[in-house]
Amino acid sequence: MMSDLLVAPAYTETVTASSTESLLDVLTPPRYTPSPPAPDYSSEPKRDELTLQEARRPISLPSGSFVTTTGPLTLEIAHQVDGASTPTLHPRGRLSGTLAIDMRDRSSITAITLTLNGRMAMEAGDSGSDVVVVLKDKHTLWEEEDAPSFIPLDIAVPSTFVDKDGKTQPLPPSCDFACDPMVVAAPISVQVTYSLIIVVERSRRHGLFSQTKSLSTAFDFVPRTRPDRGIIPNPSFFSTMKTSPEEWHQSVSEVPTRASSTVQPLKSHLFLPAGKVYWIGAAVPFHLSITGSAPSLRTLFPPEGEGSTRSSSAQVNVKILRQISVEVRKQRAIRNVVIGRATLHSVPPPAAARGGQLDWDGVLTRSELRMDASSTVCGFNVRSVVVKDFVVLEIIPANPTTSPFMPHQNPNFVRFTTEPYSDNYGPDQPS
Structure with missing residues (x-):
């Protein structure tokens, strides 16, 4: 079989000269005129210049944090708006933050997991209702002995789910399109909710009661979009x-x-x-x-x-x-x-x-x-x-x-x- 890779043939240059001077004349590079200096660089176009393409810069993230505490567990999520009652996550973004564990006996901890959950509840008039699980993403944060008091978080946020027909779909945004109580017709509504839960499993003492601790919080899932062009500033x-x-x-x-x-x-x-x-x-x-x-x-x-x-x-x-x-x-x-x-x-x-x-x-x-x-x-x-x-x-x-x-x-x-x-x-x- 002939190879797809073509190998260039060997090339040998032979120079014949009658004297040393003539050989040097052949080997000496030709004279050249120096190129003019490169123009001054500017990040902004001049009046007679035009920007043909510009790389898109990432959308900046908030600098605040969201903090919630349940029992001995405290979760801090970074890149949030200060004072927000619910944290916000974005597709293809990162869940960054810290989990603090305030327990005297952390040696009894056997596993720590974090799960992102999402569900979409629908009503379609006479067709009835349905609930679709759009997100169930489980991560193990710790499964060794002597768990630390602080565990850093850096988890990729999913952007898609697989529907009942096996087709990949983008995750829907958090929303609540409730039924209009003034409309007599059959209800049509959509509610998409997301939450995360952290579970700390501990070994049982005397085999009587479970020592599991958990923390859960709802979050808003917001796909971020931006127009590809602006609106003309002069409205006339x-x-x-x-x-x-x-x-x-x-x-x-x-x-x-x-x-x-x-x-x-x-x-x-x-x-x-x-x-x-x-x-x-x-x-x-x-x-x-x-x-x-x-x-x-x-x-x-x-x-x-x-x-x-x-x-x-x-x-x-x-x-x-x-x-x-x-x-x-x-x-x-x-x-x-x-x-x-x-x-x-x-x-x-x-x-x-x-x-x-x-x-x-x-x-x-x-x-x-x-x-x-x-x-x-x-x-x-x-x-x-x-x-x-x-x-x-x-x-x-x-x-x-x-x-x-x-x-x-x-x-x-x-x-x-x-x-x-x-x-x-x-x-x-x-x-």
Whole structure:
């Protein structure tokens, strides 16, 4: 069989010269012109330079610690927010800290173990409920005689689990999507909880009672994500659309009319910051334009002062819709929850479009999302549970039953992240 490795043939150079001088002339290297000195190095690009690629720096960790005590056991977990009631761990991160054992007779200790546990409880309407163990990761901290009073911890935090079909899935974040008590329909809910337990086993005295000691605490499991681009700092749509159109994503949809109507349909143009991946705490600007014939616009949005009132005009809403999809026993149930609404402000259209266009500006902020200030739960997909977020444009005629226009919705899938975009860190990949 011919080898894949090709061996270069031996090479011999023969030089023939009539004199020593001619031989030296052959062997002397040719003259050369020295290269110009290398330019001064700078970590920041100059005005005429551009950064083509930048290595992503790791997300910084908090400098505080979480401490909990049960009996003679004290657990300290590093890299936590000071004062937090529950520690937080991240996939592919480290559980770092110290276990302190305040026992007089530590020679009786036979084993010390730490186990990370996770469970996902689901309700899917008429399909019933189910509980899935997503994490059970056991580590032996000590199994020799004379256990020390302090044991350092440095444990890798898992990032995946294997579902009932044998497929590898990312571990879901800690969350509690409870049922809405005001909804009469069958319940759809998801609760993902995590905990760790430390067990100290001791030899029995006189064979009567177990000498086992344990400490347990819940922890939040938070996959950390960051947008791959920032939001344009100047929120003025018309100015940035001219200078930086690539900073906006346009979603065009038709506002339909009834088949029996003679009114022409309208077009809605919803502009969102490009990328459609935003930090959950960011102020997300958007712009809405509705275009079409002047008669159609006046039908849907009668001008004030022409015998019409604000109540006779169509409602225009932009909201954040969270869709929770749960599968139990091969049956999937879906629940939609509005987690925020934006306030729209009418703005004058460009002079060239007046008469055939109406425009609004708006901003989606964390406060308008009506989410808990400490919430870091973003969308995720583990097959049996899928959580997605949408920016939904909704146009409802003043009289839906008699209006020539039909109610209209235009959903746009977006993704929220737990961390803000930063030029210092560069883009990040979803966990």
